[in-house]
Structure formats: C-alpha cells, structure tokens
Amino acid sequence: MSTEAPQAAQAPSDELPQLTTFTAETEEDRIDGLRLVADSVAQQRQVASKILIFHPINLAAFFVVIAILVQRLYADTDSLYTIATTIGGLTMAFLVAVRWATARYLTLAEDINWEWLGEDRLIVVKWGEEVIGALVLGWADSDAAKKPRGGRRRRGKAVVRAWTVRLKYRGKGVGEGLLEEAVKIAGERGADGILFERDHANSQRVLPSIYNGFMNEREAKAEKKLEKVADEKGNFRQRRSSPTWGSR
Template structure:
C-alpha cells in the first residue's frame, strides 16, 4: 500500500511567485542609465522604419509606381521574348526605389546618435525594470532655467517630458502609463506648476516632408493626451490644465 499524503505537506506556490518584479524608479546606477538612454535612442531610430513604411505604402507613391511600371510595360513588351528583359528592368527599378527610401529616412539614425550623455545633461531619467531588463524610459526636465534656482527653493515653472518610450513587445500593457504617473508624481513633489511634453522632445523631429508624417503626428497627439489625463488624475500642481497659461513655457 502506498502511504497517504500528509495534510501538512507544503502546497505548491502559485505561478505568479516566479514572475520578475516590475519596478518604476529614477535611474541612479550607470547600468540603468545606459540602458534607459539606449532605449530612448532606439525609439528615435525606430522612426526610420515607420517613415519607410509611410513612403512605400503612401497612396500617391504607389500610384506613381504603378503608373510608371504600366508605361514601361507598354513601351518594352512587344513579344514573349521581351518578358525576361522586362522583369529584370522592373526588378532593378524596384530595388532602386527601396534604396531611395532607405536613403531618404536615414536621417533618423543620425538623430538617434544625438541621444547621448550630453543630450541628457542633468535631467532625471526614470526607468521601468522588469526583473533585470529595462523595458521603459522617460526623461524629465524643466522648462525654467535651472541656473536661476536658488538653493533650498522648490522648483517653479513646468516640468517637461523630453523622452517617453517603452520596448515594442511591452507596449499596450500599461508600462508607459506607469512612467507618466511617476513623472507626474516627481514633478508635483518638486513644486512644478504643471507638466507637458517638451516641444523639442527626442521623437519630435521629422525627416520627411509633412505630407508623410501623419502617423507620427497622430501618435504624438495621443501621447500628449495621455500625459494630460495622468496629470489631471494624479497631479498635484498649483496650476491646472484648464488655466489659460497652461501651455506656456
């Protein structure tokens, strides 16, 4: 006979015990600051992919490409023997277009290289860490001149978000909102009048003409609305967003 299990045997721990801890805090160690700054630079570089997709999939560009290929077929295709040359020519033209797209959006890589220690300066870098991995970063600065602040005095003016990003696979899970809440909390504790996105934040610059930037512009508007909502719900500022001078810096 097999022994009866004891009722005092240790029960298995729930699976959630094994999950890494999610933490949001101001980065102090060099490793955390490096990882957070790299995440911001990556978010700038990723705009190149978005801009490339906009160039390739834009209706005006697609229409121009199809029209050009149609004219080429009309001009070159006379018999079945011309098919190989025609297909080779179309392939070459397509590759040339892709190279042109790559060159047109390459400026985002140079913008990403500008996100360095000098760009960060003395601003606060807030990170979200999942276990040992930094998965989100926010750079919090000030709109006023820091040199005018007297020792021991609370900060005046508005706090500004100079960068806000989350790793791609963790987006849509509330990580970004947690970063905004921490930024609003810190800004309130420092005595800020309010908090807004910096006009020259890390992802604000555009390489392509305005005609192609619709998706990036809409994403920026959504980010501003998200910050406004968190500031209204969680903020402790002397000045509210309804004030006529809220947007001034």
C-alpha cells in the first residue's frame, strides 16, 4: 500500500494566463503594441461606414430615390425585374461610395509606425503571450521630459497619444488599467498632469462633422475616464479644476 500523500488538486485559476501591464521593451512586444494601435485606427473605418449607411439623413435620401425610381419605372408586373435590378445597382453604388468615403482610415493606420512612435513610451497589457491593450505615452513639451546635467527637469504635462484594447477584451477593466499605469509613470516623471494629445491616433475624422457625433462622444468619454483616473490615482500638482489644466 502506497504511503505517499495525494497531491493537492491544481486550482483552476492556476491554469489561467497572467495579466500583466508594463512598458514594452522587446521588439516583439513593441511591434504587437503598434499593430494594435494601427488596427484601432483601421477599425474606425468600420464604425464610420456603419454611421454613413444607417444615418437617418442618408437612409431617408436613399428610400426617397428608390420611391421615385419605382414610381417612374413601374408600368406592369413585367417591369418589376427592371426595378429590382435598378435598386440592386443603386445599392451597390451606395456601398461603393461608403467604402470610398471611409478609405482614408486605412492610410492613417499605415502611418502608425516606428517614426510615429519616436521615443515615446509604449505601455502594453498582455494576457499570457497575447498583447491585448496598448497605450502610447508622450510629453507635451519634449524638452521638459529631458533632465539637464546638474539641473532639475522642467515640469510639463504627459500626453496620451494612443489608447486601445483588443475588441473582445473591452469592457473588462483592461483599458482603465492602462490609464492607471500611464498616470503612475507620468507622476514618477514629475508631470504636472496628464491628458489626451489633441492629435492622438484616433482623433482624425474623415467624414463631414454631421457624421462625427458618435466618435466625438466616445472620445469625450475617454477624456473623462482619464481625468477621473488622474484625479484618483495621480500625484500631480495640478488637478482638473486648475485653470491651466488643458493647456499644453
């Protein structure tokens, strides 16, 4: 009869990958982080396309045109085939126009490269070996981030140049964890505060302003989230209430 004690059953949580947030140092992590930022810019094309397709003004105009076509083309049941093919062609033309109108997001995504990143800090979140979140942290005044010899670093504001989480991991606190890490690093570097850069990765709009309401609201929510984390977690001289908070 064996006298060995039975091994304790491995907890299910021990088999789960580790969630880690850190500054990307290896080339592989930096490439994955940059790719995730570029993907977030490209994904804006899908959002913009849906806005164009389902916007009330566009839908109303589309159905008015169809109604006019039906009224003018319908003569008898034999004309239904002509009407159907005409509507199909009109629909295809509309979708092609939507793709053309939003194509610039792909060009903007291609601009997310090593040159765009420069010397800024790339913070990533990894779930096991997969990069699921990325944040690019820069400085509003690049000279302020440099500590001169024998002197003290001039204080300035840290800026978030990109902030994204892989789609299937959104709404799980990953993005807030990235912001907390950025706020922590900004405080350690002596920043006065932290805010989104005006020209951040997802700030570009390729459609007329009438179609940008949803994206603008989403950006405003991100700014409020950063302000909340900065006020709660940050070690800054300035707070949102400061009259110079938004200045760069």
